[in-house]
Amino acid sequence: MSDPILIWGAGAIGGTVGAAFLRAGHKVVFVDNVAEHVAAINTNGLRIDGPIFQDVVHAPAFLPADLKGQFRQTFLCVKALHTEAAMAELAPHLASDGVVVSAQNGLNEIAIARAVGARRTIGCFVNFGADYLEPGVVHYSGHGAAVIGELDGSTSGRIKDLHHLLQKFDPKAVLTPNIWGYLWGKMIYGALLFGTALTNDSIADVLDNPAPRPILSKLAQEVGAVAAAEGVKTEAFDGFDPAAFAPNAGQAALDKSFADMVAHNRRSAKSHSGIWRDLAIRKRKTEVVAQLGPIAARGAEHGIDTPLTGRLISMIEEIEGGTRPLSMENLAELAKVSA
Known part of the structure; x- marks a missing residue:
């Protein structure tokens, strides 16, 4: 044209x-x-x-x-x-x-x-x-x-x-x-990226670390539950399979998805997310409310509690406001929400 x-x-x-x-x-x-x-x-x-x-x-x-x-x-x-x-x-x-x-x-x-x-x-x-x-x-x-x-x-x-x-x-x-399947799949992946952005470690290093995997899995499963309630068939992309975070998907599917995500991110010259860059380098507000807020809202409409998503939003906002440092300890603190 x-x-x-x-x-x-x-x-x-x-x-x-x-x-x-x-x-x-x-x-x-x-x-x-x-x-x-x-x-x-x-x-x-x-x-x-x-x-x-x-x-x-x-x-x-x-x-x-x-x-x-x-x-x-x-x-x-x-x-x-x-x-x-x-x-x-x-x-x-x-x-x-x-x-x-x-x-x-x-x-x-x-x-x-x-x-x-x-x-x-x-x-x-x-x-x-x-x-x-x-x-x-x-x-x-x-x-x-x-x-x-x-x-x-x-x-x-x-x-x-x-x-x-x-x-x-x-x-x-x-x-x-099925564009909505890709968009909701990215919502699940996006929640994981916001989780990695609580730290100063690279995306691949966080996802490859066995310590935060359980809480990252629960976070993604929380978003996956909302997507399922929406009636969306999520689509896989770039080594990420959102179906691995659907209810009752199983540990083997989770392990494979994490391994594939690590491999994909290790190949990229971009080690950290744009979210992390906004927080650590540009010192500006992120998309956390605009991206993750609808998950909590849609979850509430379906009667699905999303405490991890809500706490993650709050923690990112605290980093934006200068009251919380970037640290791997933030993921350990997020894990206490589901304890």
Whole structure:
């Protein structure tokens, strides 16, 4: 398609995906709310570093207030906690026949659909490794799943076109009739990542450590129980099998899932999660409430208690507020909730 692709949020996810589209010959327009990042992109281009590819790509970048026009294809790539604010700014720029693709973490499709309608909302799941390093620079550190699908599971002409576009970023990108299965699967994995972010250890080291595995397993099983109550058939990705954390899955399935997750994360140049980076490096709020809050809320609707999820949210917020240090002891403290 010749229309420009709007990338709303030019950080880790948006910058990496947008750069791939540009390298494939597509027109791209970036929007970001960090003025220094926008200025750097316009002055020197967007530099992608890391082991996958290194390049400097050029495309116009705007602050939200400066953007003009409407667009048919928009990839929303902001943090989950900024989704509603971004949609308020984005909606006037969405063409009547346009779509918003949620290349984010969490169940943001729900908020997007509230803002512009389910018909103009596309589900998307990404799990590659990337970080925003500084204005104008993004680090692309590791391959990961990229999945796209209509919210109702249909196979439309537009979703085929969007799948083909996503393959320009990752040739292995998947078109699925069960996007909610991937999104809920990532919710289970995401809870584990928030657990690892309570420490200064790498993702692989925490998951490979036998001491916190029991509490991490219980945390993921708690989220898996909510997904099961939602009637969702979770989907596996990147060595992670969410079915291993379903009720009564068994210890052998748990052990295999942990081993596979460790192997996948050891292959990535990104040793720590973006959550940890927000806490330890950037000293800013994480997506914990936006991502894990819906788990507790949906669990309550189904009569499922989620004490570990609730305590994990509180502990991350305490780290954000500077009242709790990053430490492996935090996982030992979380384990006391289920004792």
